[in-house]
Amino acid sequence: MRQNLAHVHPRPRGAVRDRFAPGRLHGRAVAPGLLRVSSRYRYILGDSRVEAARLRAQSRLWDPVSHALFDRLKIRRGARVLEVGPGQGSLHLELRRRVRGPVDAVERSPAFAARLRTVCARDGFGAGRFFETDLAAAPLPRAHYDVIFARWVFLFLPDPEAHLRRLVRALKPGGRIALQDYHRETFALVPRPAEWADFMAADRAFFASQGGDVSIGGRLPALYRAAGLDVAEIVPTIKTGRPGSAVWRWLSTYFLGVMPRYAALPPFTKGKAARLRRAWLAAARDRTSLMIAPAVLDVVGRKR
Secondary structure, three states, X not given: OOOOOOOOOOOXXXXXXXXXXXXXXXXXXXXXXXXXXXXXXXXXXXXXXXXXXXXXXXXXXXXHHHHHHHHHHOOOOOOOEEEEOOOOOHHHHHHHHHHOOOOEEEOOOHHHHHHHHHHHOOOOOOOOOEEOOOHHHOOOOOOOEEEEEEEOOHHHOXXXXXXXXXXXXXXXXXXXXXXXXEEHHHOEEEOOOXXXXXXXXXXXXXXXXXXXXXXXXXXXXXXXHHOOEEEEXXXXXXXXXXXXXXXXXXXXXXXXXXXXXXXXXXXXXXXXXXXXXXXXXXXXXXXXXXXXXXXXXXXXXXEO
C-alpha cells in the first residue's frame, strides 16, 4: 500500500491508476488532477518505476510488522490464503513460504501482476490464482479461504462496506480477515509548523476525492461487525524517527512529493505549501526534530 504512504514518491503528474482495493487493475494513465468520486477504486499513486521503488523501500520498513501479524494468525502449511493488492509482492512471497504452497491474489495492475508471476515462479510452491481485476469484479470462490489479508488497500476504496462483505463471502466459517491500514490522526512533525492542520485537512480531502478514507483503520472494527465478523484483535504500530532515519525518509519522500497536489485543496494553499516545505526542510537540519508516523492498525476479524 500497497498500501500504501501507502502508504514515497507518487507517480508523476498525469498518471493516475485505476485500481481495486489495496486492489488495482486496468492500470492505464488518465488525465492529471483529482478525479471525481467514483464507485470504482482508483489507486492514485500509480504503478510507475518510481512508485515501485517507493513501495520496496516502504516494505523494508513495514514488512516486519506484517510478519508479526502472520505469526499471531498462526498461518500454517496448507492454509488457503488470499492477498488483496500484493503490489511488489514481498508479503505475498512470505505468505507462500508459510503455507508451503500457492496463495491467491487480487491485483489489478498488469505491471505488478506480471512481476509477481515472475517472482512466484522461482520459489517452487506452484501458481496461485491471480484475479487481475477490481476487487468488486473478482470472481472469488465462496466459503473458500482460511485467511484473507490486505495492507493499505481499504483507505483507497469507495464503499468499503460492500468490499468487505464480498471478502466475508469468500471466507470459510471461522476464517479470518486481517487488514492493516492507517489511523492518520497520530501523524505529527515536531516542532509543529503553523500550516500543519490545514495540510492534514488536505490529506484527508485528497483521498476523499477518490471516495477513500485516509484514516479508515479506526472504522474497521465497526465495519467488521456490520459485515458479520467478530473482532478478534486490534494492534497498533506507531513508528517515530529523527532526521536521517528510515522513518523520516519514508514520510518526507511521500508527503513532500504530494504537497503540490495538496495545495489545490483548501484550506491548504500554494503559499502554505511553500512555507510548510521550508519548515520541513529546516526541521530536517535539526537533530532534535521528531517525526511521529501515522498509526498502522492490525484489525483481525473472524467469520461467525
